Amino acid sequence: MIFFQFHPLASLRAITALVCVALWAPQEALANKPATPSKHNQASPRAPAKAQAKPKTPARQGADAAATQPEDLRDLATWCKTIVPRLIGMPLNQCLSSGLAPGDGRSVRGVPLWLRDAAPPEGTASLRVFVLGGIHGDEPTSVNVVFDWLESAVKTQDSVIHWRMVPLGNPDGLLRRPSSRTNSRGVDLNRNFPTDDWSRDAHAYWAKRTGKDPRRYPGPAAMSEPETQWIQGQIEQFKPQLIVAIHAPYGLLDFDGPAPPPNKLGSLYLDQIGIYPGSLGNYGGTMGRVPVITVELKNARQVSRTEIQAIWRDLLKWIDLRLLPSTAAQVAPATPAAPTAPAGPTTLRHSGGLDSL
Ligand SMILES: [Zn+2]
Numbered sequence: 001m002i003f004f005q006f007h008p009l010a011s012l013r014a015i016t017a018l019v020c021v022a023l024w025a026p027q028e029a030l031a032n033k034p035a036t037p038s039k040h041n042q043a044s045p046r047a048p049a050k051a052q053a054k055p056k057t058p059a060r061q062g063a064d065a066a067a068t069q070p071e072d073l074r075d076l077a078t079w080c081k082t083i084v085p086r087l088i089g090m091p092l093n094q095c096l097s098s099g100l101a102p103g104d105g106r107s108v109r110g111v112p113l114w115l116r117d118a119a120p121p122e123g124t125a126s127l128r129v130f131v132l133g134g135i136h137g138d139e140p141t142s143v144n145v146v147f148d149w150l151e152s153a154v155k156t157q158d159s160v161i162h163w164r165m166v167p168l169g170n171p172d173g174l175l176r177r178p179s180s181r182t183n184s185r186g187v188d189l190n191r192n193f194p195t196d197d198w199s200r201d202a203h204a205y206w207a208k209r210t211g212k213d214p215r216r217y218p219g220p221a222a223m224s225e226p227e228t229q230w231i232q233g234q235i236e237q238f239k240p241q242l243i244v245a246i247h248a249p250y251g252l253l254d255f256d257g258p259a260p261p262p263n264k265l266g267s268l269y270l271d272q273i274g275i276y277p278g279s280l281g282n283y284g285g286t287m288g289r290v291p292v293i294t295v296e297l298k299n300a301r302q303v304s305r306t307e308i309q310a311i312w313r314d315l316l317k318w319i320d321l322r323l324l325p326s327t328a329a330q331v332a333p334a335t336p337a338a339p340t341a342p343a344g345p346t347t348l349r350h351s352g353g354l355d356s357l
Contacts, residue, residue: 070106070107070109070110070111070112071110073102073111073112073171074102074112076095076096076098076100076101077096079095079102079112079114080092080095080096080098082175083095083143083168083171083174083175086140086174086175086179087140087143087144088140088141088144088301088302088303089144090143090144090147094147094148094151095147098116098147098150098151098167099116099150099154100114100115100116100150100167101114101115101116102114103115103166103230103234104230105226105227105229105230105231105233105234106226106230107170107171107172107183107184107226107227108172108183108184108185108225108226108227109171109172109184111171111172111175113166113168113169113171113227113230113231114166114167114168115164115165115166115234116150116154116164116165117162117163117164117165118150118153118154118156118159118162118163118165119161119162119163120159120160120161120162124160125160125161125162126160126161126324126325127160127161127162127241127242127319127323127324128161128162128164128238128239128240128241128242129161129162129163129164129240129241129242129243129244129319130164130165130166130234130235130238130240130242130243130244131146131149131150131163131164131165131166131243131244131245131246132146132166132169132231132243132244132245132246132280133145133146133147133166133167133168133169133245133246134146134167134168134169134170134171134173134174134246135169135170135189135190135227135231135245135247135280136170136173136181136188136189136190136247137170137171137172137173137174137175137176137179137180137181137182137183138173138174138178138179138180138181138300139181139246139247139248139249139297139300140174140179140300140301141248141297141299141300141301141302141303142246142247142248142295142297142300143167143168143174143246144303144308145246145295145297145303145308145311146165146166146167146168146246147167148305148308148309148312149163149165149308149312150163150165150167152309152312153165160324161319164234164238164240166231166234169189169227169231170182170183170189170227172184172227180215181215181216182214182215182217183225183227185219185225186214186217187217187218187219187224187225188215188216188217188218188219188278189225189227189228189231190245190247190276190278190279190280191206191216191217191218191219191276191277191278191279192218192219192222192223192224192225192228192278193222193223193228193231193232193278193279193280193282193283193284194222194223194232194278194283195222195277195278195279195282195283195286195287196287197277197282198218198222198277198278199222200277201277202218202219202222202277202278203218205218205276205277206218218277218278219278222278231280232283235284235288240284240290241290241291241323242290242291242292242293242319242323243280243284243285243290243291243292243293244292244293244295244315245280245281245292245293245294245295246295246297247294247295247296247297248296248297248298248299248300248303249296249297249298249299249300249301250273250296250298251267251268251296251297251298251299252268252269252270252271252273252296253265253268253269253270253271253293253294253295253296254270254271254272254273254274254281254293254294254296255270255272255281255285255291255292255293255294256272256275256281256282256284256285256286256291256292256294257281257284257285257286257288257289257290257291257292258289258290258291259291259322259323260322261291261293262293262314262315262318262322264314265293265295265310265311265314265315265318266307266308266310266311266314267298267307267310268295268296268297268298268311280292280294281294291323293315295311
């Protein structure tokens with residue numbers, strides 16, 4: 001009896017594990033892979049060593065077992081049980097009770113992109129804020145942060161802020177083994193947004209400034225990736241007046257766009273390190289004239305709830321000071337990335353090699 005109770009479960013687990021390995025095996029053979037992977041030559045003395053190595057032997061190279069299971073990830077419980085083990089110390093229940101819903105976007109591999117709004121009664125919001133985590137799949141703490149902030153936003157009854165939160169912009173990258181910065185076609189989604197300088201600069205920058213670092217491949221064309229298309233569509237539809245993108249592990253704040261930037265959120269200080277072709281900061285802030293705060297946590301795999309909440313509290317204070325009605329006139333209307341938007345800079349701003357955001 002014990003055998004028959006145990007054995008089917010063990011078999012099920014083994015089958016599940018095999019399916020997961022097959023499903024999330026790196027797809028090195030897929031199209032659009034950078035032609036010449038090379039060493040990361042952008043190392044900075046203060047850049048923590050990130051896991052950049054590719055798996056030596058991709059399991060089932062070129063396998064395509066994603067035909068059915070990603071659709072199952074439209075179910076919150078299934079999605080949570082799939083992603084939570086890849087996050088850092090997040091209770092499953094926090095995901096199950098998040099109230100997230102699958103959006104109409106899918107990753108390359110068909111995994112739904114989830115979101116939730118937290119808003120005061122219709123017509124009473126004073127500010128729309130879009131929060132994005134996990135656009136780089138190997139920065140799981142950025143996902144934790146959005147889950148935590150979502151919980152806080154939902155609990156805040158007297159808020160005048162309409163939040164739209166997307167905890168995981170790159171599910172394929174998170175679910176790869178090991179997790180990857182890029183999506184499953186090897187594209188850095190934060191270099192794939194349709195900035196004015198993309199056609200001219202994205203590939204040149206990638207080649208000359210990163211040495212064709214495969215972790216920073218901008219894609220064959222701007223907006224070539226479904227994840228980027230969906231995020232950009234969310235921005236166009238939601239028309240945020242502030243975008244907050246969470247990353248790790250450089251331990252700083254970057255800022256693009258109008259309004260005086262925050263000098264400090266939690267223990268993170270402002271250090272505007274650069275504008276990159278195809279980045280969300282360039283797209284939303286420089287082109288769209290919407291303030292974009294890029295939060296670079298200090299660690300991609302470890303973050304305390306104390307720090308997450310300290311950043312949240314300071315963010316709310318900065319919003320209150322700079323963006324809410326008494327000062328909202330300082331902020332340009334939200335017209336992100338309209339074709340007629342002012343052009344971005346003609347020269348790249350760069351600060352000595354740190355290239356992460
Ligand atoms: Zn990042």
